[in-house]
Amino acid sequence: MATFTNADLRIRLLGPDDGHALIRLGVTDNLFDEDPSVEPSGALAYDAARSFLGDPTVLFWLAELGGETVGFLHCCIQRRRTAGPWAELLLMEMGTHADWRRRGIGRSLLAVMEEWMQGHGVEEVWVPANVYATGFYEKCGFAKDEGEILVKALG
Template sequence: MPVLPSGVTVRRIGPGDAASLNALARTDNVFDQDPATERWGALTPDGARDFLSDPSVLFWLAEADGQVVGFLHCYVQRRRSSGPWAELLLMEMGTHADWRRRGIGRGMVAAMEAWMKENGVAEVWVPANTYAAGFYRKCGFVADEGEILVKELH
């Protein structure tokens, strides 16, 4: 497992951590490539609890002295074919702008990989933004065939 900076811990959060999830939403723009982006906004307390209660949601926080310095959010996708029972889709990940390049991202990926090993999940996918692709490659991700396409309904 990568060495985290002194005082930084990574933990998976659950339904009892709805307040922590919503606290992250108040500053989530500082975890983006461009901290000038708009914040996403918090869920209602019940919405945050429901989100974290969903068995397909995996969410880790990296924390230092009670401050969130990183997060990683995945979905468990069950498979319809033989082989491993599921795979992960890494939906979003961020490290606070003041805490980058200290091993926090790698530490969160390592926590996700430990969960995968414990739960018999052998594969994780990430629809990486162009600016993040180098980080994921350094963590062992490789390009797959095909493209990720998006369609937004209005």
């Protein structure tokens, strides 16, 4: 098991010029899922990756060790229509490479997200977590809400 210190871990917020990093992740993102044997989701075309990362409502962080991607966190900024904080975050997806789990990478990604939130006046983050991930999020201070997440696929 390889070890690292927090000083070795580099977490960066991607922008439109980081399209190639997002493309590389799409080819191996199955290794960041609960079951790495599933097929990767597939890479975006470069223009699509630039457009995604250029969307002002998208926040996408990569965690890297020695140039290798070991984790990622994807959030969407959701503006609020009511009084109070101007926006909240929806944590869309998060993953740690199967070879690097249980070493604090996920917690480090959440800490960077929370630092961004504090710096931008965002006070709340929601996560529609998979059942296998709820324990992790609860250990990181998330609490279950009274609602349910429902999905409807068209087509």
